Amino acid sequence: MTRITVYLTGGIAAYKAVQVVRNLEKQGHEVRIVMTKNAEHFVTTNTLAALTKYPVLDDLWEKANEASIPHVHLARWSQLALIVPATANFISKMANGIADDTASTTILATKAPKLVVPAMNDQMWNNPATQRNIALLKGDGVHVMEPATGMLAEGYAAKGRMPEPEDITAWVQDILDENKILKNKTIVVTAGGTQEAIDPVRFIGNRSSGKMGIAIAQKAAEAGAQVKLIYGNVTIPLPKANNIELIHASSSEAMLKAVEDKFQHADVLIMAAAVADWRMEKVADHKLKKNPEQDTLSLTLVKTKDILHEVSSHKKANQVVVGFAAETNDLLKNAEKKLKNKGADMIVANDVSNNVFGNDQDQVVILQNNTKIEKWPLMTKQEIAGALIKKIANKLK
Structure with missing residues (x-):
């Protein structure tokens, strides 16, 4: 069992991330959720809180958080950080160390291995700025899952689509297995x-x-x-x-x-x-x-x-x-x-x-x-x- 924090950012593919969370829980992992405010336009915090039986972290300034430092606690709790879907905006923040909201602040504070699942329009994915940021993340040891080629929200097929939840779950498990350096011992x-x-x-x-x-x-x-x-x-x-x-x-x-x-x-x-x-x-x-x-x-x-x-x-x-x-x-x-x-x-x-x-x-x-x-x-x-x-x-x- 691994303690996984899933970060949902503001892309239409956020609805598919709900199934990723469910799959991880079925595998026995303990899951917590961080969401950007933009992600909440596609999926509600109630849905994720009901799945994980734990409050979603989306606002550092809520009354309940005034006397604590929730993003640091969660960052330290995490054994793995999974960003799904990862928008071009959030990828840029991660690559450049920008911490201007709850999700970007929490991801900057964690030492846990980071896994990024990009999902965006093909033109945004192929933009030189996005590719530079992806290269920076990989250079920092971040695992990046290549987007799939398929039908985009804009109505045409191209590279940029988020891979299917089952493929993401299998990818996460493969990476976790790579870290099982004492497997069979x-x-x-x-x-x-x-x-x-x-x-x-x-x-x-x-x-x-x-x-x-x-x-x-x-x-x-x-x-x-x-x-x-x-x-x-x-x-x-x-x-x-x-x-x-x-x-x-x-x-x-x-x-x-x-x-x-x-x-x-x-x-x-x-x-x-x-x-x-x-x-x-x-x-x-x-x-x-x-x-x-x-x-x-x-x-x-x-x-x-x-x-x-x-x-x-x-x-x-x-x-x-x-x-x-x-x-x-x-x-x-x-x-x-x-x-x-x-x-x-x-x-x-x-x-x-x-x-x-x-x-x-x-x-x-x-x-x-x-x-x-x-x-x-x-x-x-x-x-x-x-x-x-x-x-x-x-x-x-």
Whole structure:
């Protein structure tokens, strides 16, 4: 499932775009709509809102939008932007970075891949200005679907007609499939912190939110992988997708079992969870009461099994293991030691001494054997996850 924003602009072919929206929804995609005011001369916002069960964005200055920035929210939400039909006017705005209405402002704000389906009179399509703008868009990495040759609104046959909805839907799906760089791969991801019981009430835990592991699971799923997400204690909602299996493992022992089980038939393991290094030697079977005469409490802890080392020691030649090193000091020294001693193929190291837990941003360093260390800039955890999935996909090749 992909989050697709469909932009309807002011051409007569807008009526056919309604079927494109319907087709995308039938394929399981989540669709939101942006419309220009000119598009509303051909199709009403009510029609599109009824189809998507979500308000259409067509006016940044409505009362309901005064206290929010809806175009930025939608731009960030989008995983794909489809402009259908794309008029010569809107193509010109996109090519030249003009943002003078709701639709052009939103499209300028999104980082999502952009797909343009032009529809216009043949003379407008063949105009040198339009062709320059199309060339600019293609140069910027925008996908452009060639107009069809057929009967135009003016009553004669020529190139400029919008392709049929089924052809557009198939084209969109082909492009989405091209981005499925982990198609037919199985990825095991761990996320969150483990909890080691002291008694039936208390436990030893850590500050991990699970944001990084969950972001990685989402990006792997978007890349076409079958994802096994093994999670401990997390503070954000778990992802929902047909190709993500959720497995809860609260303790380090439970997580080790789950990882060993799922990784047997997987291609990649990404250990983003914060697994406890110590657990109780013996868990009390009753709540440990506070004694008024007692000023201290001693707990006997024993080492937990190192999941990364255990799994790496018997991984197959075609399997990839990625570990995380969360450090508060000597980041590179500790990460290099971990890469050498754990048997992982890659270590993602980050400094957690400065407000990283629960934060939406992070800065990481990538270490691999016989490869130059990569220091990535400060990015959102979603951006780190996306870049990491691309790197892993290249490694699998």
